[in-house]
Amino acid sequence: MSTVIKGARILGEQVADLLIEDGVITQIGSGLAGxxxxxxxxxxxxxxxxxxxxxxxxxxxxxxxxxxxGTRAAARGGFTCVFxxxxxxxxxxxxxxxxxxxxxxxxxxYADVQPIGAVTVGLAGERLSExxxxxxxxxxxxxxxxxxKCVSDAVLMRRALEYVKAFDGVIAQHAQEPRLTEGAQxxxxxxxxxxGLTGWPAVxxxxxxxxxxxxxxxVGSRLHVxxxxxxxxxxxxxxxxxxxxxxxxxxxxxxxxxxxxxVRSYDPIYKVNPPLRSKDDVLAxxxxxxxxxxxxxxxxxxxxPMEDKECEWQAAAFGMLGxxxxxxxxxxxxxxxxxxxxxRVAEVMSATPARIGRVAHHGRPLAVGEPAHIVLYDPTAxxxxxxxxxxxxxxxTPYAGMELPGRVxxxxxxxxxxxxxxxxxxxxxx
Amino acid sequence: MKxxxxxxxxxxxxxxxxxxxxxxxxxxxxxxxxxxPTLRGRTIVNLFFEDSTRTxxxxxxxxxxxSADVINFSAKGSSVSKGESLKDTALTLQAMGADxxxxxxxxxxxxxxxxxxxxxxxxxxxxxxxxxxxxTQALLDAFTxxxxxxxxxxxxxxxxxxxxxxxxxxxxxxxxxxxxAEVTLVAPPTLLxxxxxxxxxxxxxxxxAEVEKSDAVMMLRVQRERMNASFFPSAREYSRRYGxxxxxxxxxxxxxxxxxxxxxxxGMEINADVADSDRSVIVEQVTNGVAVRMAVxxxxxxxxxxxxxx
Amino acid sequence: MSIVMDATDIxxxxxRITHEILERNRDAEGVVILGIPTRGDELAQRIAAKITEVExxxxxxxxxDVTLYRDDLRLxxxxxxxxxxxxxxxxxxVVVLVDDVLMSGRTIRAALDALSELGRPRAVQLAVLxxxxxxxxxxxxxxxxxxxxxxxxxxxxxxxxxTDDTEDQVSIEEGAA
Ligand SMILES: [Zn+2]
Numbered sequence: 001m002s003t004v005i006k007g008a009r010i011l012g013e014q015v016a017d018l019l020i021e022d023g024v025i026t027q028i029g030s031g032l033a034g035x036x037x038x039x040x041x042x043x044x045x046x047x048x049x050x051x052x053x054x055x056x057x058x059x060x061x062x063x064x065x066x067x068x069x070g071t072r073a074a075a076r077g078g079f080t081c082v083f084x085x086x087x088x089x090x091x092x093x094x095x096x097x098x099x100x101x102x103x104x105x106x107x108x109x110y111a112d113v114q115p116i117g118a119v120t121v122g123l124a125g126e127r128l129s130e131x132x133x134x135x136x137x138x139x140x141x142x143x144x145x146x147x148x149k150c151v152s153d154a155v156l157m158r159r160a161l162e163y164v165k166a167f168d169g170v171i172a173q174h175a176q177e178p179r180l181t182e183g184a185q186x187x188x189x190x191x192x193x194x195x196g197l198t199g200w201p202a203v204x205x206x207x208x209x210x211x212x213x214x215x216x217x218x219v220g221s222r223l224h225v226x227x228x229x230x231x232x233x234x235x236x237x238x239x240x241x242x243x244x245x246x247x248x249x250x251x252x253x254x255x256x257x258x259x260x261x262x263v264r265s266y267d268p269i270y271k272v273n274p275p276l277r278s279k280d281d282v283l284a285x286x287x288x289x290x291x292x293x294x295x296x297x298x299x300x301x302x303x304x305p306m307e308d309k310e311c312e313w314q315a316a317a318f319g320m321l322g323x324x325x326x327x328x329x330x331x332x333x334x335x336x337x338x339x340x341x342x343x344r345v346a347e348v349m350s351a352t353p354a355r356i357g358r359v360a361h362h363g364r365p366l367a368v369g370e371p372a373h374i375v376l377y378d379p380t381a382x383x384x385x386x387x388x389x390x391x392x393x394x395x396x397t398p399y400a401g402m403e404l405p406g407r408v409x410x411x412x413x414x415x416x417x418x419x420x421x422x423x424x425x426x427x428x429x430x
Numbered sequence: 431m432k433x434x435x436x437x438x439x440x441x442x443x444x445x446x447x448x449x450x451x452x453x454x455x456x457x458x459x460x461x462x463x464x465x466x467p468t469l470r471g472r473t474i475v476n477l478f479f480e481d482s483t484r485t486x487x488x489x490x491x492x493x494x495x496x497s498a499d500v501i502n503f504s505a506k507g508s509s510v511s512k513g514e515s516l517k518d519t520a521l522t523l524q525a526m527g528a529d530x531x532x533x534x535x536x537x538x539x540x541x542x543x544x545x546x547x548x549x550x551x552x553x554x555x556x557x558x559x560x561x562x563x564x565x566t567q568a569l570l571d572a573f574t575x576x577x578x579x580x581x582x583x584x585x586x587x588x589x590x591x592x593x594x595x596x597x598x599x600x601x602x603x604x605x606x607x608x609x610x611a612e613v614t615l616v617a618p619p620t621l622l623x624x625x626x627x628x629x630x631x632x633x634x635x636x637x638x639a640e641v642e643k644s645d646a647v648m649m650l651r652v653q654r655e656r657m658n659a660s661f662f663p664s665a666r667e668y669s670r671r672y673g674x675x676x677x678x679x680x681x682x683x684x685x686x687x688x689x690x691x692x693x694x695x696x697g698m699e700i701n702a703d704v705a706d707s708d709r710s711v712i713v714e715q716v717t718n719g720v721a722v723r724m725a726v727x728x729x730x731x732x733x734x735x736x737x738x739x740x
Numbered sequence: 741m742s743i744v745m746d747a748t749d750i751x752x753x754x755x756r757i758t759h760e761i762l763e764r765n766r767d768a769e770g771v772v773i774l775g776i777p778t779r780g781d782e783l784a785q786r787i788a789a790k791i792t793e794v795e796x797x798x799x800x801x802x803x804x805d806v807t808l809y810r811d812d813l814r815l816x817x818x819x820x821x822x823x824x825x826x827x828x829x830x831x832x833x834v835v836v837l838v839d840d841v842l843m844s845g846r847t848i849r850a851a852l853d854a855l856s857e858l859g860r861p862r863a864v865q866l867a868v869l870x871x872x873x874x875x876x877x878x879x880x881x882x883x884x885x886x887x888x889x890x891x892x893x894x895x896x897x898x899x900x901x902x903t904d905d906t907e908d909q910v911s912i913e914e915g916a917a
Contacts, residue, residue: 185538188624189624189625190624190625190627190628191625192623192624192625193594193623193624193625193626193629194600194625194628194629195538195539195562196538196539196559196560196561196562196563196597196600197538197539197560197561197562198561199624201624265542265546266538266539266540266542266543266546267543267546310517310547311515311516311517311543312516312535312537312539312540312543313537313538313539313540313543314536314537314538314539314560315516315537447820450820450821451820451821454805454821454822454823454824455821457824461857461858463857465857466808466809466857467808467809467853468808468809468813496808728808728818728821729818730818731818732808732813732818732819733813733814733816733817733818733819734813734814734815734816734817
C-alpha cells in the first residue's frame, strides 16, 4: 500500500510529490502516483514535529490528560513524537513507570511517546533515581528532568550531569532557584508590585542556568535548559555556547508571544511557570531563537482541569496547553516576522529536539529512505482559538478568542495518517 | 461606579464625591437614630475569607445604618480554603440575590476575579485583598486627613513601614496621588516593592529626613515574622530606624497628624505615647470608616444598579 | 416656553408667604425654617431674611437633604448627597419646610421621614413657591406662592439668581416632566 502526497512545498520551498511506501519516503519528484493520493497544493510539508517537553499527566491525573488524549492533541498540532515529563503520580522514576508510558503511546498510535525519567526519586531532590535502569529499559530513556521542580542542590546536579554520560543522557533542568521563588506568582517587576502578587525574579532562573552551564563545563556533560524565559538567560546561554559548553536551550510558544501585562486580569489562565515575562524578554527570546542561541521550541503543554483555573490566582495551578497551537504561534512570532524560514522551523521543532533527546527515527529530513513522519500545513489559513475545540481533556488555553495563522491539515506517523483534512483519524494503528 | 476594586479606579471626581457624601453621612452617625431607609430591600453580603473583625464590623454597621439586609459569610477556617470555593460561594450568593458583595480575601485579585467572572452580578467591594489593595481604608484615611488638614492638594503624606506587604500603602499611594497629595514611602529597601519607581510617589530609606516636612505620617503595621525572613535584622533595629517615637513625633510640624490603619504593634512601628497623643487620629479613623463605607455602599447601590437600568 | 412669574412676582409671593407664616404661628418664636435643597434651600434663606426684617430678630434657615429617604432612588443613577444643616433642635418647634415646586408630594413625604429621625416637631408646615397639582399622596401645602394648573407633560422650571445664575423666574416648558 502506497500513498502519494501531491504538490506540497517541501520546507516551504520547492514543490514536489512525496511517495510513501511501508512508512518510508521512497521517492520525491513530480508526477508520482500511489494507491492513495493526497492533494497538498499550497501546503507546506515539514518533518513531523517533536516536542521535548509535554505533560501527559498519565499515570495519576487522568482527569486532566491521558496518553491517548495528549497524543491526539499532539497529532492535531503536527507532532509525531512527544517527550513525556516525569512529574506524574507515581513519578516516572523507575523503569516500570517509563515503560508503561512508552507502551501506552505505541498502543494508541497518534504519536510516539518518549518518556523522560525523573532525575531524583519522587522529584524530591534528595537522591538520584535509577537513571541507568530507565536508560536500559524498553523506553530507552535519554532525557532526565525533575521538571516542575529544579534540581537545586549543586552536588546532586553535578552528579546527575556526570552519571548520565555513561549512556549519552542529558539533564533537562527546570531552572528555578527555590528560595528566591518561595510563594512566587508572576514575573517580578513593576507589575507584580502593583498587583500585590509575589514576584518570580528573572535572577532565580538566570542564577541556576549560570551555575549549571559552569557545572556542565566542569564535568564535560551535556545540559539542556527547559523553557528559558528571560533576556539574561539568553545572554548566559549565548556566552556558554561561545565557550564551547555543551548546552542546549528551549523556549515555549507562550514565552514567544505573551507577556506579563496579561496578568493584570488576575485570570489564572495566564498563570504559568516560569511566568510570562516582560515585553523585552519576549523580544530577547525571539532573538535568541532566531540566532540559534535557543535551539528548540518545546510546548510545556500542561493540561489542568477547569477547577484548577477557575479560582483565585494564588490558588490556581501553573501551566497552559500548547500542543495544538505551537506551530501557529511559531509562524506568527517567528516566520511571519521574517526571523525564521520554514527550514529553520523544521530544525527547531523537529530535527534538533530529536537530536537532543536521542531519538534516531524522528526529526529526520524529508528525503528518500527516511521515515515518513510528515506534517502538511496551510500557512495561509487563519482561525480563532476556541477552547472547546481541542483533543486535550483540558481547556486551559491562553489563546481563547485570539486569531492565529495557519492550520495543520495532515499529520503522518510512519506513513500512517493521524490527522487528515484537519481532523483526527480514528484508530490509526489499525 | 459598578464596583470598588482598586483605588486606581477612582477619578478625582469620584473620590471627592465619596468623601463629600461621607461627610454628610457622618452627621447621621452623630444622631440618636442612626438609621436611614435608603438601602431597604437591598442585600449586602460580607464575604470574609480572612479574619478581620474590625473591617467586617465597620461594613456591617455601614450597611445596617442604610437599612440593607446583611448576610455575614465567613469562609475562614471552614473547608473552603482552596480556590474553587470562591466560585461556588459566589454562585450561592448569586442565588441568594446579593446586590453587593463586600469581599476580604487572602489572595490578591480575588475581588477582581469575582467582579469579572460572571459568577455574581452584584457590585463587588474590595475590603482588602492579599497584598494588593484596600481602597475603603484609603478613602477613610483621606477623609480623616481632609477633615484635619483641609484640601489634600500639595500636602505631604509620609507612609512608613512594610510597603511591600501592605495593601493599605498601595491604595493610599494611588488615592492620595489622585487627590493631589505628595506621597513619600519610607521603608528599609527590603520592604519596598521592586518597581516602586513607577509608582506616583517618592521613596526614602531615612525616616528622620522626612519627619519635618510631613503634614501626615501614616505608620504601617510591621509583622514581627518578617524578621525571620530577613527583611530586617531585629525588631529593635527596625523600631529604632523606622518606628515613630516621641522624639520623632516632636519634630513634626505643629499641625501634623499621626495615623495607623490598625491593628498596631505598640513598641514596634509606633510608640505607645505617640499612639495615644493628641496628634494621633487613630480613633477618628475608626469612626470615619463607617461613614466612608456608608458612602461607598450608597453610591454603589443607592440608585438604579446597572442591571436595573439595562 | 412661557414665563409665569418674574422676579417681582416671586419676591411678592415670598413676602406674602412670610406674613402668612408669622400670622399662622403668631410670631417667629419656635419656628424653624428648613429648605429642601437646592432651590428650596435658597427660598428658605430668603423667607428667613424677610422674617428677620419684619420681626427684627435674627432667624436662621437650615437645609434638609431628603435624598436618602426618597422612594424613587432605584429609578435613577445614584445622586450625590446635598447639604443637611439643621440649625437647632427641632423638638417641640414648628418646622416650616420650604420647596420650590410641589407636585407628586413624594419629596415632602421623604422630608417628613427625614424629620422624624431628627426629632419630634410640634407641627410641620409646608411652604412652596409653585403648586402645580398632580398629587400622588395626601399632602397639601400650607403656604403657596402660586397655584399653577399644568398638564403632566409640561415642565415647570424655577430659576433663581443664586442657584441658576439668571434672573429669578418661573417658566413652563414643553417636554417630559
Ligand atoms: Zn518546567
